[in-house]
Amino acid sequence: MHLFQQMANFGRLSPKRFDKEMRDLYAFKFEARNVQIRFPCFPDGRKWIVTHGFRKPGAKKGRGKWPQEEINRALEIQREYYRQLGDE
Numbered sequence: 001m002h003l004f005q006q007m008a009n010f011g012r013l014s015p016k017r018f019d020k021e022m023r024d025l026y027a028f029k030f031e032a033r034n035v036q037i038r039f040p041c042f043p044d045g046r047k048w049i050v051t052h053g054f055r056k057p058g059a060k061k062g063r064g065k066w067p068q069e070e071i072n073r074a075l076e077i078q079r080e081y082y083r084q085l086g087d088e
């Protein structure tokens with residue numbers, strides 16, 4: 001919650017904590033007990049829509065890419081979000 005509040009208060013975070021990952025997906029980055037957590041998100045005007053969270057593989061070594069299923073999940077949530085906006 002602290003990262004989200006900082007983003008709300010200041011409109012930006014350090015690239016160490018928030019960065020563009022791929023296409024139009026960004027991620028909040030959090031580490032706890034040597035486990036890296038990613039919260040994929042995307043912008044919608046002045047809002048940030050967080051899709052979900054997951055553990056990033058290879059975190060203890062600082063390596064590892066996003067699993068394809070997590071990319072697919074984030075993109076599917078994004079598509080559903082925009083689809084529902086169009087239905088209103």
